[in-house]
Amino acid sequence: MPDTAQPIHLADYQPFTHLVDRVDLTFRLDPKATRVIARLNMAPNPVRPGRHDLRLDGEGLRLIRLAVDGRPLACQPDATGLTIPAGDLPGGTFTLETEVEIAPEGNTALEGLYMSRGMYCTQCEAEGFRKITFYPDRPDVMAPFRVRIEGDMPVLLSNGNPVAQGPGWAEWDDPWPKPSYLFALVAGDLRAHSDRFATRSGRDVALNIWVRPGDEDRCAFAMGALKRSMAWDEETYGREYDLDVFNIVAVDDFNMGAMENKGLNIFNSKFVLASPETATDDDFDRIEAIIAHEYFHNWTGNRITCRDWFQLCLKEGLTVFRDQQFSGDMRGHAVKRIEDVILLRARQFREDGGPLAHPVRPDSYVEINNFYTATVYEKGAEVIGMLKRLVGDDGYGRALDLYFDRHDGQAATIEDWLKVFEDATGRDLAQFKRWYTEAGTPTVKVFEAWNGGEAGGTYTLTLAQVNPPTPGQPEKGAKVIPVAVGLLNPNGDEVVPTQVLELTGPVQSFRFEGLGARPVPSILRGFSAPVILDHDRTAEDRAFLLQHDTDPFNKWEAGRALAKDILVRMAATDAGPGTRWTQAMAAVARDGSLDPAFRALCLRLPSEDDIAQTLHAAGHVPDPARIHAARRRLALALAETLGADLPGMIAALVPPGPYSPDPEAAGRRALGNQLLALQTRLDGGEAAARRFAEAGNMTDGIAALASLLEAGRGQAELAAFEARWGGDRLVMDKWFALQVAHAAPGDAAAVAERLVAHPAFDWKNPNRFRAVIGALSANHAGFHHESGAAYRFVADWLIRLDPANPQTAARMSTAFETWPRYDADRQGMIRDQLARILASPGLSRDLGEMAARLMG
Numbered sequence: 098m099p100d101t102a103q104p105i106h107l108a109d110y111q112p113f114t115h116l117v118d119r120v121d122l123t124f125r126l127d128p129k130a131t132r133v134i135a136r137l138n139m140a141p142n143p144v145r146p147g148r149h150d151l152r153l154d155g156e157g158l159r160l161i162r163l164a165v166d167g168r169p170l171a172c173q174p175d176a177t178g179l180t181i182p183a184g185d186l187p188g189g190t191f192t193l194e195t196e197v198e199i200a201p202e203g204n205t206a207l208e209g210l211y212m213s214r215g216m217y218c219t220q221c222e223a224e225g226f227r228k229i230t231f232y233p234d235r236p237d238v239m240a241p242f243r244v245r246i247e248g249d250m251p252v253l254l255s256n257g258n259p260v261a262q263g264p265g266w267a268e269w270d271d272p273w274p275k276p277s278y279l280f281a282l283v284a285g286d287l288r289a290h291s292d293r294f295a296t297r298s299g300r301d302v303a304l305n306i307w308v309r310p311g312d313e314d315r316c317a318f319a320m321g322a323l324k325r326s327m328a329w330d331e332e333t334y335g336r337e338y339d340l341d342v343f344n345i346v347a348v349d350d351f352n353m354g355a356m357e358n359k360g361l362n363i364f365n366s367k368f369v370l371a372s373p374e375t376a377t378d379d380d381f382d383r384i385e386a387i388i389a390h391e392y393f394h395n396w397t398g399n400r401i402t403c404r405d406w407f408q409l410c411l412k413e414g415l416t417v418f419r420d421q422q423f424s425g426d427m428r429g430h431a432v433k434r435i436e437d438v439i440l441l442r443a444r445q446f447r448e449d450g451g452p453l454a455h456p457v458r459p460d461s462y463v464e465i466n467n468f469y470t471a472t473v474y475e476k477g478a479e480v481i482g483m484l485k486r487l488v489g490d491d492g493y494g495r496a497l498d499l500y501f502d503r504h505d506g507q508a509a510t511i512e513d514w515l516k517v518f519e520d521a522t523g524r525d526l527a528q529f530k531r532w533y534t535e536a537g538t539p540t541v542k543v544f545e546a547w548n549g550g551e552a553g554g555t556y557t558l559t560l561a562q563v564n565p566p567t568p569g570q571p572e573k574g575a576k577v578i579p580v581a582v583g584l585l586n587p588n589g590d591e592v593v594p595t596q597v598l599e600l601t602g603p604v605q606s607f608r609f610e611g612l613g614a615r616p617v618p619s620i621l622r623g624f625s626a627p628v629i630l631d632h633d634r635t636a637e638d639r640a641f642l643l644q645h646d647t648d649p650f651n652k653w654e655a656g657r658a659l660a661k662d663i664l665v666r667m668a669a670t671d672a673g674p675g676t677r678w679t680q681a682m683a684a685v686a687r688d689g690s691l692d693p694a695f696r697a698l699c700l701r702l703p704s705e706d707d708i709a710q711t712l713h714a715a716g717h718v719p720d721p722a723r724i725h726a727a728r729r730r731l732a733l734a735l736a737e738t739l740g741a742d743l744p745g746m747i748a749a750l751v752p753p754g755p756y757s758p759d760p761e762a763a764g765r766r767a768l769g770n771q772l773l774a775l776q777t778r779l780d781g782g783e784a785a786a787r788r789f790a791e792a793g794n795m796t797d798g799i800a801a802l803a804s805l806l807e808a809g810r811g812q813a814e815l816a817a818f819e820a821r822w823g824g825d826r827l828v829m830d831k832w833f834a835l836q837v838a839h840a841a842p843g844d845a846a847a848v849a850e851r852l853v854a855h856p857a858f859d860w861k862n863p864n865r866f867r868a869v870i871g872a873l874s875a876n877h878a879g880f881h882h883e884s885g886a887a888y889r890f891v892a893d894w895l896i897r898l899d900p901a902n903p904q905t906a907a908r909m910s911t912a913f914e915t916w917p918r919y920d921a922d923r924q925g926m927i928r929d930q931l932a933r934i935l936a937s938p939g940l941s942r943d944l945g946e947m948a949a950r951l952m953g
């Protein structure tokens with residue numbers, strides 16, 4: 098590993114030695130030699146008394162000129178920055194000027210200033226600004242920025258409000274002090290889809306979504322989502338937008354989803370561009386959620402930012418929580434909650450149970466880019482959901498008001514965040530804080546006791562929590578776990594409505610008195626805490642809850658648990674699918690009183706990875722081939738149960754009228770396409786081939802194609818799809834990914850191998866790389882095929898990508914995080930690949946840290 102790979106510790110935090118009062122930047126754009134002239138007005142930081150050297154971060158910059166108060170200095174940069182000795186600095190305020198040269202064209206890491214298909218753009222979070230100019234590149238240094246851009250491009254954008262422009266130049270001013278990670282610049286031949294929004298205090302905001310010529314007609318949905326987000330944040334959190342313009346730019350080459358730069362959000366184009374012909378219902382959903390997420394950062398992230406990167410969850414956990422609330426309000430809370438929990442288990446529980454487990458607020462890191470994780474984001478949001486449940490909606494509202502009042506304009510910490518809750522509600526959160534500092538998914542074991550009597554019986558629920566060891570944290574304390582519980586009587590009526598039990602000790606009992614009969618409990622309603630519930634239940638109880646539970650999450654969860662019980666048995670023994678789950682699901686599928694989107698979620702079987710996770714937790718060694726076979730067999734059993742009814746059901750679900758991505762129509766398509774997948778198991782793909790040929794939108798087209806590929810067909814359809822969409826990058830990503838995702842276990846690596854030889858495979862584009870290599874690691878049985886071919890293939894590509902784009906290579910190495918679950922052969926093969934990665938010459942700090950942690 099490189100020698101910059103020294104861990105950084107939260108405990109070592111110190112405020113910066115100096116303050117930056119304002120920043121003036123001038124860019125002279127050139128693909129090979131961009132000049133960046135920076136003028137920083139600085140002063141010693143009074144909280145760090147004494148005279149200090151000034152250390153500026155800077156990487157890959159050619160220093161041309163350096164001056165303090167106009168006096169040239171001869172200091173030379175080292176590999177990571179520039180030190181100006183205290184003796185060369187005046188005691189009070191001063192102006193530091195630097196001029197550097199950088200080469201955006203050669204920047205394949207997509208961090209700093211880079212080029213994406215002829216357009217200049219930036220990505221500065223977390224530490225990309227140091228690749229643009231010398232600067233204290235840390236979030237607690239906040240300053241107003243003024244930017245002048247000179248370049249031969251029609252559109253020149255930066256943060257804040259436009260000040261002036263002429264041919265070949267533009268000036269921008271951002272009055273809100275911000276850290277460098279929120280800086281952005283875009284220059285290119287772009288077209289705007291424009292609109293306006295009037296804030297409730299009367300500010301008239303110009304909204305623009307900037308795209309390549311030709312993409313203008315794919316922006317309307319994102320624009321609508323932006324306006325809905327702006328209105329929602331005013332209504333729900335009392336937060337208004339604070340500049341005269343809000344710009345969004347769609348970029349094809351982007352490492353992540355999107356970035357909340359002040360007044361100039363930059364998006365991966367797949368999370369902006371959508372039309373019915375090119376985007377699926379899921380794409381529309383994600384676009385709305387991500388537009389909202391980035392917009393909400395304007396307050397939770399930008400106006401109030403993070404003191405240091407250990408506090409990342411302060412902005413990310415809260416902003417995810419807010420975007421989840423928003424999506425629930427837009428599309429229905431029941432379905433949204435179930436989808437969020439599916440994702441949480443698939444990504445965060447998986448992470449928390451393996452070698453990469455870390456607290457929501459980590460206390461050390463080597464490369465911060467490796468900590469943009471499901472734990473920081475999704476578990477970070479869950480922790481806020483628990484807080485809200487514990488203090489109530491009113492308490493939450495008061496705490497958030499206080500947070501915005503007290504910390505506006507500051508770089509804050511998790512301690513600050515918890516303190517506003519304590520001050521607003523009077524609740525002591527010392528124990529609750531463990532959710533931020535301790536990793537691992539707690540297990541809550543459930544024990545029931547019933548004591549019947551004349552005057553009514555007593556039901557006792559005993560809950561015990563186990564907090565498993567995680568890397569570096571062998572022991573941990575009990576958590577505060579809000580467990581939402583309701584009780585049903587044997588007729589299915591709710592006799593005790595939802596109440597929140599607070600589990601704070603290792604074991605606690607809760608009594609319910611005066612009950613007429615032994616109740617059936619519905620525990621952890623709404624998934625009130627991110628824990629694993631260990632409750633030995635009969636299939637009868639699960640089927641009963643599936644039928645009667647008033648809590649939609651637990652109604653779904655009952656069916657899910659039933660499916661998991663069966664799949665675990667089928668994969669671990671020679672058991673067959675039985676009829677209990679299939680009968681219950683056939684009833685759900687036919688139940689017209691249930692929302693189609695909810696029914697679709699019930700019918701969706703747990704993923705193979707989820708089944709492997711469950712088997713492992715139950716003490717089995719998962720066999721990927723058996724899991725794959727069991728899951729197919731159970732799906733076939735359901736298809737046979739619905740049998741001849743399927744075509745009629747599918748036809749009845751087609752939404753009337755032209756395509757619209759609204760939740761109602763999308764729900765009908767989701768259920769209809771799931772039934773089509775079942776139908777394909779019976780007719781070998783006849784109906785799916787017809788649906789593909791007739792599909793008037795991408796949702797139906799992709800669903801039909803996926804069904805065909807599952808059935809081992811679809812080659813002609815793939816060719817037709819390519820002929821139609823070969824020129825469209827986003828649509829072709831789907832074409833690549835689908836083939837790998839639905840390849841049979843023994844073929845998956847070979848399919849991926851064939852696709853990387855396709856002329857349209859561009860491995861430097863992160864979306865395309867993920868479409869093939871990412872899809873292979875997500876094809877559970879294919880990735881873990883006993884040949885080990887997929888392990889080798891993925892490792893080869895990570896090694897190849899690493900020198901060009903370490904951040905994406907490192908993220909994708911999480912494919913290997915589940916190795917401890919599997920048998921000795923697979924463990925050995927995966928560890929061999931990790932060792933090979935670790936031994937690669939010139940390995941990046943990013944991938945180096947990941948491979949080392951993965952090895953354990």
Ligand code: PHE
Pocket residue numbers: 220222223353354355356357390391413469
């Ligand atoms: N801050 C971005 C978000 O959550 C994510 C991101 C991180 C994007 C790092 C780019 C680089 O919205």
Ligand code: ZN
Pocket residue numbers: 390394412413416
């Ligand atoms: Zn975010």
